[in-house]
Amino acid sequence: MITDELDLEVRLSVYRHFVRTGRAPSLSETSADVDVDSAAISASLERLDTRHVLVLHPTNRQLWMAMPFSAIPTGFRVTSGERAWWANCAWDALGISAMLQIPVEITTSCTDCGDPLTLRTTGRALSDPTGVVHFAVAAAAWWDDIGFT
Amino acid sequence: MGAVVSLETAWALAVAWYTGRLEREWRRRTPAEAQALFTSLGLVGPFWRVR
Numbered sequence: 001m002i003t004d005e006l007d008l009e010v011r012l013s014v015y016r017h018f019v020r021t022g023r024a025p026s027l028s029e030t031s032a033d034v035d036v037d038s039a040a041i042s043a044s045l046e047r048l049d050t051r052h053v054l055v056l057h058p059t060n061r062q063l064w065m066a067m068p069f070s071a072i073p074t075g076f077r078v079t080s081g082e083r084a085w086w087a088n089c090a091w092d093a094l095g096i097s098a099m100l101q102i103p104v105e106i107t108t109s110c111t112d113c114g115d116p117l118t119l120r121t122t123g124r125a126l127s128d129p130t131g132v133v134h135f136a137v138a139a140a141a142w143w144d145d146i147g148f149t
Numbered sequence: 150m151g152a153v154v155s156l157e158t159a160w161a162l163a164v165a166w167y168t169g170r171l172e173r174e175w176r177r178r179t180p181a182e183a184q185a186l187f188t189s190l191g192l193v194g195p196f197w198r199v200r
Binding site for chain 1: 151156159163164167168170171183198199200
C-alpha cells in the first residue's frame with residue numbers, strides 16, 4: 001500500500017476506534033484493522049503527526065489526540081447515553097457532538113471559579129446558548145505546544 | 150488575556166470545523182481556509198490570525 005493510501009486508512013481506522021470505544025486504539029489493534037504490520041502503522045502515525053492530522057505524545061509517541069478526541073483523561077468529559085469520550089478542550093467537546101450529530105452532555109469546570117459546569121447539546125444545537133468559552137492561546141501559536149493549547 | 154467567545158459562536162465553530170471530519174474525503178484546511186472560516190464567524194483581529 002503506498003503511503004498516502006496507508007495514511008488515509010490509518011486515519012480512518014483510528015477515528016473509527018475512538019468513535020466506537022471512546023479510547024485510542026493500540027498499535028496492534030490498528031495493525032489488525034488495516035491489515036498492515038505494526039512498524040508500518042507506527043511510521044504512518046508519525047507522518048500523520050507531522051501533518052497535524054493527529055497528535056502523538058512528544059516522548060512516548062503513543063496516540064495522544066485525534067481531534068476532537070483525547071486519548072487521555074482531560075477536563076472535558078463528553079457523554080451520550082452509555083458512550084463517553086474525553087475531549088481536548090471546549091471546542092473539541094462541542095466538536096464531538098457536532099461531528100457525530102448526537103446529543104451530548106459535556107462535564108467540565110469553570111476555569112475562572114472552578115465550579116463544575118455541564119453543557120448539553122441536542123446534536124444539532126446547544127440546549128442552552130448561555131455562556132462563554134475562553135481561548136487562552138492566539139491562533140498563530142496553537143501548534144507551538146499543542147498539549148498546552 | 151486570550152479571547153472570550155460566546156458559546157453560540159463556539160458551537161458554530163465546532164460545527165464548521167468538525168463536520169465531515171470522519172469522511173474519507175476529509176483533508177486538513179489550509180491556513181487561508183482556516184482564516185476564512187474564522188472571519189466568517191466574526192473571529193477577527195490579531196488573536197485569530199493563523200500566521
